[in-house]
Amino acid sequence: MILEMCYYGDPVLRKKAEPVEEITDEIRQFCADMIETMQHHSGIGLAAPQVGRLLRIFVTNFSHEDEAGEFHLSEPKVFINPVLKNPSDALVERSEGCLSIPKLYDSVVRPLSIDVEAMDLEGNLFQESCYGYQARTRMHENDHLNGVLFVDRIKGKRRTQLEPALRRIKQQYAHKRA
Ligand code: NI
Numbered sequence: 001m002i003l004e005m006c007y008y009g010d011p012v013l014r015k016k017a018e019p020v021e022e023i024t025d026e027i028r029q030f031c032a033d034m035i036e037t038m039q040h041h042s043g044i045g046l047a048a049p050q051v052g053r054l055l056r057i058f059v060t061n062f063s064h065e066d067e068a069g070e071f072h073l074s075e076p077k078v079f080i081n082p083v084l085k086n087p088s089d090a091l092v093e094r095s096e097g098c099l100s101i102p103k104l105y106d107s108v109v110r111p112l113s114i115d116v117e118a119m120d121l122e123g124n125l126f127q128e129s130c131y132g133y134q135a136r137t138r139m140h141e142n143d144h145l146n147g148v149l150f151v152d153r154i155k156g157k158r159r160t161q162l163e164p165a166l167r168r169i170k171q172q173y174a175h176k177r178a
Contacts, residue, residue: 003037003051008101008149009170010052010177017047017054017145019081023123027057027080031121034059035076043099044073045137047144050100056081058141065133082118084142087111094133096140096150104165108153110139 006012020027030053038046038059045060063074090112097105113131116138120126130138140150151162 001033001036002040003033004176005037005041006050006052006100007169007173007176008166009173010100012049012052012054013100013144013149014147015049015054016147017049017056019056020119023080023119023121027055028121030055031057031059031078031080035061035078038076038099041099044071045141046099047141049144049147056145058082058138058144060137060141062134062137064131071133078121079116079118079138079141080120082116082138082142082145084139085115085117086113087139088113092132094136096136098140098150100144101149101151101166101169104151104162104169106151106154106158106162108136108140108150110136110153114139116142 034046034048034051037051044062045058047058048055058079059076061073061076063072065071088111091109092112093107093109095105095107112135114135116128116130117125151166154162
């Protein structure tokens with residue numbers, strides 16, 4: 001089932017998500033729905049708060065970027081109760097977008113690499129060492145679980161320049177909120 005998206009201006013995007021206590025059939029179905037929703041919108045990642053649920057879950061189908069800068073997708077992967085560790089000191093600035101902030105793209109500074117620990121749908125812990133744009137997708141989605149949007153990581157004059165576009169998006173999607 002394709003889930004209803006929440007857009008910039010929706011207070012749910014600003015709240016901290018809660019850990020998943022138990023992986024029930026309902027949670028498994030919800031994760032399948034998140035994957036379907038991400039694919040429907042041609043996204044490379046989606047976090048539960050973006051579909052209105054304050055749970056620490058995100059999904060992504062981003063695998064890696066090759067030397068020519070081409071993006072490669074993987075089978076969709078589910079991250080439950082993810083923990084990010086060991087961000088590199090090295091930072092890199094790259095363009096990002098977000099399904100909750102339609103058609104707005106801007107560059108964000110983030111660590112080049114990071115380790116991710118999370119649970120899969122069977123409740124097994126797994127670890128990933130991520131690099132480059134793959135690391136960035138995990139950090140972007142994990143930010144959603146803490147009520148943080150990529151535009152929050154853009155500071156100063158460039159952020160100020162984004163304000164009119166953000167205001168427009170907020171107005172445009174206001175009818176989607178109760
Ligand atoms: Ni996003």
